[in-house]
Amino acid sequence: MIVVVMVAVLLPLGLYSYWRTLKETHELLDGRLAQSARTLDVLIQRASIDALHKPEEGLLVVPILERKAEEQLMHGRTYETEVGYQVFDMHRRLRLTTANFAQLPLPAAPESGFKNYYFDGFGWRVFTLVDDAGGVLIRMGERDDSRRDITHAMWLDLGLPTLLGLPLLALLVGWAVKRGLLPLQRLTEALGSRAPGSRQPIKLERAPQELQPVVGALNAQLERLEDALERERRFSADVAHELRTPLASTMIHLDNALSTQILPDTKVALSSAQSGLARLARRIEQLLALARLEAGVAAGQRHEIDLVSVAMNVIDELAPLLGESGVEFAFIEHDESLKVLGYEAALAALLRNLIENAMHHVPSGGQVQLSMSRTVKATVIDVIDNGPGIPAERRASVFARFHREASSSGDGYGLGLSIVQRAAELHGASIELLDSPLGKGLRVRVTMPVTETTST
Structure with a gap:
């Protein structure tokens, strides 16, 4: 139950945390794209690159490493091929671009803002900056798989400790609960090995504070139970003594009466009385035997x-x-x-x-x-x-x-x-x-x- 409750609480919290972090990360990355585009716009304006506004000048392509070369150079990781940008002049002609963005066409009516594209086998997140005053249009993009790598890393950082920690936590909680219940197991063993009729109180070494009132109440209850059984045993013995003696005495008197010279009718009556007393004595013996068994005399x-x-x-x-x-x-x-x-x-x-x-x-x-x-x-x-x-x-x-x-x-x-x-x-x-x-x-x-x- 403890582990289930923890899973029920931690799992929704982890999913909510992951969703919030993912949202904030996408906003951060989008902000980075917009900031990069504006930075590039400022640099273009400060550098006063007239070539961008002269139709006779050709396209300037910023070279980047090919993906395979970059993977070899960076040991399997790619960086340059995952980002790119384009710069258009006031006539919407492409004047400056990274090699990986050279084939990305400009929309008929571009507007400033974010938009998703798919080309060259990848999805891209692109920010468009339209600077009418400066006479340029800048597009800055980042590959979606780059963002997914970041979110996957975040998922591992956030989720892996929980996924690995919950089984370990279950084992530790189980061990802790089992250890915490050891006093109850010792109490069970003490009760199971207790001799019937014993008046020795149950003692548990190093009993936790929470269990001490239970042991005390149990000892008090056992003491009251033994007192009740003792009273039953004494009652059985007293009844046996009090009933047997007058019955035996009456039987002796009847035997003496039968041995004397008496009338036949009287003798028949005395014999019947003797048989009745014998049956009564037998019934009393049965009742006493049952009482002794119920009271636990034989439970020693x-x-x-x-x-x-x-x-x-x-x-x-x-x-x-x-x-x-x-x-x-x-x-x-x-x-x-x-x-x-x-x-x-x-x-x-x-x-x-x-x-x-x-x-x-x-x-x-x-x-x-x-x-x-x-x-x-x-x-x-x-x-x-x-x-x-x-x-x-x-x-x-x-x-x-x-x-x-x-x-x-x-x-x-x-x-x-x-x-x-x-x-x-x-x-x-x-x-x-x-x-x-x-x-x-x-x-x-x-x-x-x-x-x-x-x-x-």
């Missing part, structure tokens, strides 16, 4: 994690639920160990909710499979079931919070896939809902890109 430093080990822990945790559901569960790992770079809590929540979600959509006697494998570029997690599946046109909506499919047979609250999606985002992973290879049902595929650390 990534670590190398054995995905197979995490999966085994999740399966052990869900073993009682798997046993009660009557679902046939299989874990297929292609490697004894799958190392990934990530957050263990988030990956555990991802696997737990994928398995639970599949179980809720599979009737008793159905199948659920967990498969893990690694390709050259990614680690792939597949959770496959043979339940009713989800039509292709409704698969995009299942990641919305509190969304439940009508085919779900469990007591979920529509948060499982939201938690899965958030955990996948933390790892830069993609989620696909595909058709199950078991004939019917759904395959949920999570693809995690392999980093240098995980690939080794």
Whole structure:
């Protein structure tokens, strides 16, 4: 933009300057012709050359070098052949002329002033001076190409520095702008390398004065953001503590009540209350897991994690639920160990909710499979079931919070896939809902890109 603006300003100014200079030069050269003619007139009058007024005297021709001889003598330049003059007497007879003007005829009614002629292969600018008092007529001329040489030299003097200077100026301006923006590049690198959750302020060495308020405001904003995240984390922990304790206490009291001798109707009611509290506890756990992920608890430093080990822990945790559901569960790992770079809590929540979600959509006697494998570029997690599946046109909506499919047979609250999606985002992973290879049902595929650390 800077270079374009400079071109837009300098180019018209240069053209205007060239036009003005050309105009002034032509006026100067015309003035020189007129002055030369008047000087010659004065010299003729002072010398009292009677021969100019005597008809019997012949024509006097002023010799000049031929053009080729002059070019050889002056190393390619011509001077004498580019100017010439004529002198006529009172009877309009040519009495004195330069050799190159000998063939220029006099007009029928010559008048004082400037006029353009073309003869002998060249254009000429001619000034005519009619001196009736002195009885002479003088014509003084100059070749047009001589004037063009002057204007071309002026064009080079005026235009060449601009034509050569603008590309150089563009390079220098580009270098200056790039150098001036280096602090912004350092700021970008500092933000990119900043560890999540860090409270260290960003510092730029030799930051320009214009950038210092930006860095200060950015540090203040990051500090406020970290304070807000810290409050979220504390809130999640407080809620977990405050809700889990009374729920656990109520569950214990219900177990004690069920173990005593009570009426059958009372026992049924207590069992229903126990199931309701169990569902409430599960929903609270899901809400807290989602809150922790949103608040960035898992957004700390990534670590190398054995995905197979995490999966085994999740399966052990869900073993009682798997046993009660009557679902046939299989874990297929292609490697004894799958190392990934990530957050263990988030990956555990991802696997737990994928398995639970599949179980809720599979009737008793159905199948659920967990498969893990690694390709050259990614680690792939597949959770496959043979339940009713989800039509292709409704698969995009299942990641919305509190969304439940009508085919779900469990007591979920529509948060499982939201938690899965958030955990996948933390790892830069993609989620696909595909058709199950078991004939019917759904395959949920999570693809995690392999980093240098995980690939080794």
